[in-house]
Each structure stands twice: as structure tokens, then as C-alpha cells.
Amino acid sequence: MARFILVPGAGGAAEVFWREVAAELAAHGHTAIPVEIPGDDPALGLPEYAAIVDEAIGAQRDVVLVAQSLGGFTAPMAGGNGSVGRIVLLNAMIPLPGETPAQWSEATGSGEARTAANAAAGRSDDFDLVETFLHDVPERLRADLIAGDREPAATPFGQPCTFDAWPPVPIHVMVGADDRLFPAGFQVRVARERLNVEADLVPGGHLAAKSHPEEVAGRLMAYLPVPEA
Incomplete structure (x- = not known):
């Protein structure tokens, strides 16, 4: 059975965001650990976030590291100690070595891609919590997300992602087909350009783990190697 380490996006409310996916993985015999990151604490940034994830991994080996949005x-x-055996990026920002999240937006053209997608769909380009993030999340789950919402601190957005190269492990990119923050076509292009990886589409928007947890969990399990007979 696999051990999944689930990293949240900006704000860091992992237990709320990953709850349904973690339950689905556990129902199939896997271990799923949402990593709580105090993303609203301005004293913390990318190095501290990585240290918190490492603490969650502990002495485990060959874990599947799953990262959402800014978690990329x-x-x-x-x-860094070789404990990660596989990486899955879900609607995630894919950095280059030394890049900051603020630089990523301009370098990849995420804003232009979002504007174009909104125009094509006849949507306003103004940010709206429901229209951008919650449009496909069931009403019964929205209250939990809103209650657990944390205003992300600005600290990590100006910090470089300090790594030399992506780890030499299997890397998968999972894209919500109806993501309105990072449109699907944009994510597919960035995955090809930066990782030489063909992204896999799943139903849902930017919060696909909340709106389509069974499909997200199913895709995560499909990435696992088939046990030898």
C-alpha cells in the first residue's frame, strides 16, 4: 500500500481541502497525510513549507508527494533525502530552479491565459471566489472551505524556489478540465515545456479535490506501479 503526502495550495488548509480525497485513498488501504501549513503566517515561506513537508514524511521512504496549486x-x-518516490502536481504551479511564484505568473503567461479563457466563456475577468474557485464544488462542502480559508501571506511569493533540478522520479501532472484560475490548455503547455510531461485531465475546476474527489483519488492510485506477481 502507498503512502500519500498531500500538500495544499496557498493558505495551507490541508485537512479541509484534502479530506475527501484522503478518505477515498484510505478506503482503498492507502495512507494519506494532509500536511497542514500555516500559510497565513508571514514569518514562514517556501523553506519552512518544505521543512514542514519533510517533517510529515519523517522516516518513510518511497512516498507519493501530491502538491496542489502553490504547493508546486x-x-x-x-x-531532499530521497524519501520521495513519485510526485503528482494537481492544478499546480510548476517552477524553474530559482524562480519565485511572482515571477512564475509573468514567465508562464498565466494571467493572459486566464483572461483569454474567461473571454471565450463569456465570463468577467474580475476575481470572484465562487466563480473562480467554488463554481463546481457542491454547496454542502463550500461552507467548510470558506470557514477554513486562510488569507495567504505574501512572504513565499517573493522567495526563490531553491532547487537545482526536479528529482529523478516519476512526475505526473493532473489538470482540472474546468480550472478557471489556471486554464487546462495553459497547464498542459507548461507541463510540456517545463517537465516534458503530458498532463492528465480530470473533471473539475481548481479545487477538483473537493468537487471530484473520487476521480482525483482514482487517478492518484492509477499512477502507482502495478505490484509484481
């Missing part, structure tokens, strides 16, 4: 900047900085 933590993923290559964690597991």
Missing part, C-alpha cells in the same frame, strides 16, 4: 513550489524543495 514546495514539491521540488522537499524530500
Whole structure:
């Protein structure tokens, strides 16, 4: 059975965000650990986030590190002791060595991609919590997300992602087909350009782990190697 380390995006409310996916993985016999990161604490940044993830990994080996959104900047900085056996990026920012999250937006053209996608769909380009993040999340789950929402501190957005190269382990990119923050076509392009990886589409928007947890968990389990007979 696999051990999944689940890293949240900006704000860091992992237990709320990953709850349904973690339950689905556990139901199939796997261990799933959402990593709580105090993303609203301005005293903490990318190095501290990576250290918190490493602490969650502990002495375990061959873990599957799953990172959402801004968590993509933590993923290559964690597991430096070789404990990570596989990385999965879900609607994630994919950094280059030394890049900051603020630089990433301009370098990849994420804003232009979002504006174009909004225009094509006839949506306003103004940020709206429901329209951008919660549009496909069931009503019964929205209250938990809103209650657990943390205003992300600005600290990590100006910090470089300090790694030399992505770890030499299997890396998978999972993309919500209806992501309105990072449109699917944009994510597919960035995955090809930066990782030479073909992304896999799953149903849902930026918070696909909340709106389609069974599909997200199913794809995570599909990435696992088939046990030898």
C-alpha cells in the first residue's frame, strides 16, 4: 500500500481541502497525510513549507508527494533525502530552479491565459471566489472551505524556489478540465515545456479535490506501479 503526502495550495488548509480525497485513498488501504501549513503566517515561506513537508514524511521512504496549486513550489524543495518516490502536481504551479511564484505568473503567461479563457466563456475577468474557485464544488462542502480559508501571506511569493533540478522520479501532472484560475490548455503547455510531461485531465475546476474527489483519488492510485506477481 502507498503512502500519500498531500500538500495544499496557498493558505495551507490541508485537512479541509484534502479530506475527501484522503478518505477515498484510505478506503482503498492507502495512507494519506494532509500536511497542514500555516500559510497565513508571514514569518514562514517556501523553506519552512518544505521543512514542514519533510517533517510529515519523517522516516518513510518511497512516498507519493501530491502538491496542489502553490504547493508546486514546495514539491521540488522537499524530500531532499530521497524519501520521495513519485510526485503528482494537481492544478499546480510548476517552477524553474530559482524562480519565485511572482515571477512564475509573468514567465508562464498565466494571467493572459486566464483572461483569454474567461473571454471565450463569456465570463468577467474580475476575481470572484465562487466563480473562480467554488463554481463546481457542491454547496454542502463550500461552507467548510470558506470557514477554513486562510488569507495567504505574501512572504513565499517573493522567495526563490531553491532547487537545482526536479528529482529523478516519476512526475505526473493532473489538470482540472474546468480550472478557471489556471486554464487546462495553459497547464498542459507548461507541463510540456517545463517537465516534458503530458498532463492528465480530470473533471473539475481548481479545487477538483473537493468537487471530484473520487476521480482525483482514482487517478492518484492509477499512477502507482502495478505490484509484481
